[in-house]
Amino acid sequence: MQSIISYPDRGHWGDSSYRGNTSGHVIKDLIKQFYPNSQPKKFIEVFSGGGTGKDVAIELGIKNSIHLDLNTGWNALTDDIPYGSDFIFSHPPYWHIVSYQRYNNAHKDDLSLDMSYEEFISKLDRVNAKIYQSLLNGGRHAILIGDIRKKGRYYSIIKDMTWLGDLESHIIKRQHNCLSDKKCYVRNFIPIIHEHILVFKKNKVWEVQIKSTVTKSFDLREFKHITWRDLIQGALDYLGGKASLQDIYTLIEGSQKTISNNHWKEKIRQTLQLHDNFISVDRGVWKLTY
Known part of the structure; x- marks a missing residue:
């Protein structure tokens, strides 16, 4: 065989x-x-x-x-x-x-x-x-x-x-x-x-x-090693592809990345500006590009 x-x-x-x-x-x-x-x-x-x-x-x-x-x-x-x-x-x-x-x-x-x-x-x-x-x-x-x-x-x-x-x-x-x-x-x-x-x-x-296999549901925001880019990308995707900074803050706050970084809001703004899959469409409003 x-x-x-x-x-x-x-x-x-x-x-x-x-x-x-x-x-x-x-x-x-x-x-x-x-x-x-x-x-x-x-x-x-x-x-x-x-x-x-x-x-x-x-x-x-x-x-x-x-x-x-x-x-x-x-x-x-x-x-x-x-x-x-x-x-x-x-x-x-x-x-x-x-x-x-x-x-x-x-x-x-x-x-x-x-x-x-x-x-x-x-x-x-x-x-x-x-x-x-x-x-x-x-x-x-x-x-x-x-x-x-x-x-x-x-x-x-x-x-x-x-x-x-x-x-x-x-x-x-x-x-x-x-x-x-x-x-x-x-x-x-x-x-x-x-x-x-x-x-x-x-x-x-x-x-x-x-x-044996165990199937569990896990929130990606709880991963310690998720990158800031992936975290923000997930937030924008969840929010329909476009959202204000405040909505992004609200959704990400409390995740493992924010708990371990006292300047997490600044890190979010920096990441949005560094990666070309995020574009600013208005003051304080960002859009996810695909």
């Missing part, structure tokens, strides 16, 4: 009518990559969906394979994952972009329900933690997950979910035959045509590498 993969033909494995069903080439090539001269001792597929992984296991002659999904009565949030696997493949829902309620009778623990993004990430983290804990030492978890866009906002699930274990590989998978391929987008819109495969390896029994 290489770090970018593309399978225009999904293959004959599994139910092709099952929404979001991945190509069997993905699972087959991952197994052949990490077990070139043997087989996994125990292959477990989580979120097995339309049966792709099971068909691949049969074709490869894997004798010990288990395929778990809500539509077969296994609950990822409450039920145990059998211990002792050295390879687990998971393909969870991408939030509620595709609903699987018709397959599992709208179960309350369906990860494709219309919940908040934060709740979805929290539940996905719980499942991934269970997967990691069930692995044998030296085992791998390969998760296939995509980026999504909703109401103009871009969500990167791999960035927001917790990473457990040592990242061994990051593979980009090209998507084909998506419903979105038939849509006509505005000129500046970039469609999402990729997915990610992250392969995590369990290298120690008790010690686990954990990486």
Whole structure:
């Protein structure tokens, strides 16, 4: 395998009518990559969906394979994952972009329900933690997950979910035959045509590498190392591109730069005169040039 993969033909494995069903080439090539001269001792597929992984296991002659999904009565949030696997493949829902309620009778623990993004990430983290804990030492978890866009906002699930274990590989998978391929987008819109495969390896029994992302809102005026030019530029931009000195003073007063400089008003006036992206349009009135 290489770090970018593309399978225009999904293959004959599994139910092709099952929404979001991945190509069997993905699972087959991952197994052949990490077990070139043997087989996994125990292959477990989580979120097995339309049966792709099971068909691949049969074709490869894997004798010990288990395929778990809500539509077969296994609950990822409450039920145990059998211990002792050295390879687990998971393909969870991408939030509620595709609903699987018709397959599992709208179960309350369906990860494709219309919940908040934060709740979805929290539940996905719980499942991934269970997967990691069930692995044998030296085992791998390969998760296939995509980026999504909703109401103009871009969500990167791999960035927001917790990473457990040592990242061994990051593979980009090209998507084909998506419903979105038939849509006509505005000129500046970039469609999402990729997915990610992250392969995590369990290298120690008790010690686990954990990486998580925290998203915070931060006022740029609180940065100690922001330049006077950038601070004033931000103030003018916020004020509509043109403002009086007094309005600039009011907006910037109390920022880290003004707290550490007793002559901050003089510094603002000096900066306005030094940089050519500020022009004076009237006495005490400045405009931002672009």
